[in-house]
Amino acid sequence: MDRRAILEELKKVLEPYTENKELLGNIDEQTDLVKDLKINSSNLVDVIIDAEAKYDVEIDFDSAEKMFTVGSCIDVIQEKVNK
Amino acid sequence: MNGYSLQVKPQRRFSTGNDIVALRATQPDRTSLPRFYSRILTVAEQELYDRLERPGLAFDHYTWLCWSIKESAYKFNKRNSPELVFSPLRITISELLPPASAAEGYYRCKITCGPAILYSRSLLRDGVIVTVVSDDPQFTNTRWGFQPIGSSAHADQSAAARALVLQELQATLHRDDLQLQKDEAGCPIVLAGGLPTGIPVSLAHHDHYIAWSFNYCH
Numbered sequence: 001m002d003r004r005a006i007l008e009e010l011k012k013v014l015e016p017y018t019e020n021k022e023l024l025g026n027i028d029e030q031t032d033l034v035k036d037l038k039i040n041s042s043n044l045v046d047v048i049i050d051a052e053a054k055y056d057v058e059i060d061f062d063s064a065e066k067m068f069t070v071g072s073c074i075d076v077i078q079e080k081v082n083k
Numbered sequence: 084m085n086g087y088s089l090q091v092k093p094q095r096r097f098s099t100g101n102d103i104v105a106l107r108a109t110q111p112d113r114t115s116l117p118r119f120y121s122r123i124l125t126v127a128e129q130e131l132y133d134r135l136e137r138p139g140l141a142f143d144h145y146t147w148l149c150w151s152i153k154e155s156a157y158k159f160n161k162r163n164s165p166e167l168v169f170s171p172l173r174i175t176i177s178e179l180l181p182p183a184s185a186a187e188g189y190y191r192c193k194i195t196c197g198p199a200i201l202y203s204r205s206l207l208r209d210g211v212i213v214t215v216v217s218d219d220p221q222f223t224n225t226r227w228g229f230q231p232i233g234s235s236a237h238a239d240q241s242a243a244a245r246a247l248v249l250q251e252l253q254a255t256l257h258r259d260d261l262q263l264q265k266d267e268a269g270c271p272i273v274l275a276g277g278l279p280t281g282i283p284v285s286l287a288h289h290d291h292y293i294a295w296s297f298n299y300c301h
Contacts, residue, residue, distance in 0.1 A: 019237050035269070038237045040289060041154060041169065042104060042147075045122050046113070064122065065170040 001081050006055075006074045013050045017043040029071030047073075055081055099283045099298045100159030102151040103229055104212040105290030106144060114143035123150050123171045137181050140207070148190060148212050149176055152203045155216040156196045158270070158285050165268030173197075215285075215296045226251060227296035240288035245271075248284055248295035255299055273297070 011024050017039045018024055024037070033039045033047065048064050051057075051073070057080035059067075067073045113119050120129070123146055132145050140148070153174040161167045175195045182188025189204040194216070204222060205214040206229075215227040228251065232243045245263050252261050252273060262274045263284065271284040287294045 042109070042150065042289060044169075045119055048122065049113075049119060052118075061122065061170075061172055065168055065173075068168060 001055075001078065003074050003078060006077050006081070007070065009054055010051070010070065010073055010077070013047060013054050014039065016050075017047060027070050029069065029074065031070040033068055033070070033073075051077060057081055057083075097281060097283055097298055097300075098159045098162040098218075099225060099285045099296045100155040100157065100161075100216040101227060101285040101287050101294055101296035102154040102158070102212075102214050103287040103289050103292050103294035104147045104151050105292050106147060106210045106212065108290035109143070109147055111141070111143040114146050120146045123153070125172055125175055128176050131176065131179060135179060135181060140181070144207065144212070148205055148207060148214075151205060151212045151214040152176060152192050152194060152216070154287075155203060155214045155285075156194045156201050159201060159216045159218075160196055160199065161268055162266070162270045162283055211292055213292075213294050217298070224298050224300045225296060226255065226299060227294070229292055229294035231291050232293055233291070235291050237288075240293055241286075244286040244288050244293040244295060247293060248286060248297065251295065252282070252284075252297065252299075 014037060015021065015024060018037050020038065031037060034041055048059055048067060052059055055077050057077065059076060059080060063076045067076055128149055132142060150171065153171045154169065156174050157167065157169045176192055177195055178193040180191045182190060189206060192203040194201040194203060199218065201216050201218055202220045203214050203216045205212060211229065213229045215225060217225050230247060232240065234240065249261055249263060253259055258275055260276045263271050264274055266272050271286055273280045273282040273284055282297055282299055284295065284297045
């Protein structure tokens with residue numbers, strides 16, 4: 001999967017936890033999940049678990065703690081998908 | 084302004100951290116799955132639950148209590164370490180003392196966060212977990228509180244939390260020229276007459292609740 005395809009699927013993962021859905025239309029790799037999308041930090045574990053299901057991958061703890069921007073999420077998912 | 088002269092020296096390492104979890108906004112079934120709680124609780128913390136004398140504390144509530152403690156500790160430390168990333172498993176709870184009864188008192192906790200030892204107090208009542216963290220086990224200079232609000236919209240919660248803590252600060256400092264800003268790490272700081280006071284503030288909100296804490300030493 002290329003980064004663009006991962007991003008499109010990632011939007012679906014983030015959607016339930018993003019209050020203002022319009023923000024998802026303008027996200028880029030620098031977008032911070034908490035600061036920019038206003039995702040409550042209590043939902044970050046949900047995002048990781050949903051991403052695991054969406055991409056059929058296992059995200060280890062060390063990788064999970066890097067997933068705080070859209071770009072870093074794509075990095076981790078791309079690495080796991082292409083393993 | 085009432086003429087009272089505020090004399091608070093900026094203290095670089097002075098901090099505070101808080102968090103709030105509205106349990107009705109969590110998913111008990113999902114929280115109780117090992118693949119979920121194992122991202123929050125270390126193995127030792129999972130075992131701690133079995134040893135805990137816990138009046139009516141369900142496992143999913145325990146998981147969110149630990150989350151709240153760890154998030155508060157992270158916010159406490161981030162003020163002095165802006166590069167810090169929240170990683171629940173790197174913040175460990177070594178002691179957790181329940182309140183005398185489910186209805187009264189705090190859960191008190193000792194936390195290891197890197198080289199630092201921190202302490203927390205958590206209230207668990209009315210479906211809400213509210214936590215504050217300090218490096219002072221007595222919490223001598225820590226003020227904290229929470230409040231329900233009508234809206235769960237992010238912008239409304241944020242504005243309400245800021246307004247509430249400013250109200251508390253004005254009552255404590257007897258000044259009406261206080262403002263909240265964020266420092267370079269994104270942590271709230273208090274200005275008086277446009278100048279930094281060194282008083283650290285922490286704000287939290289979740290679902291229909293807001294919470295605040297600050298540290299103030301006369």
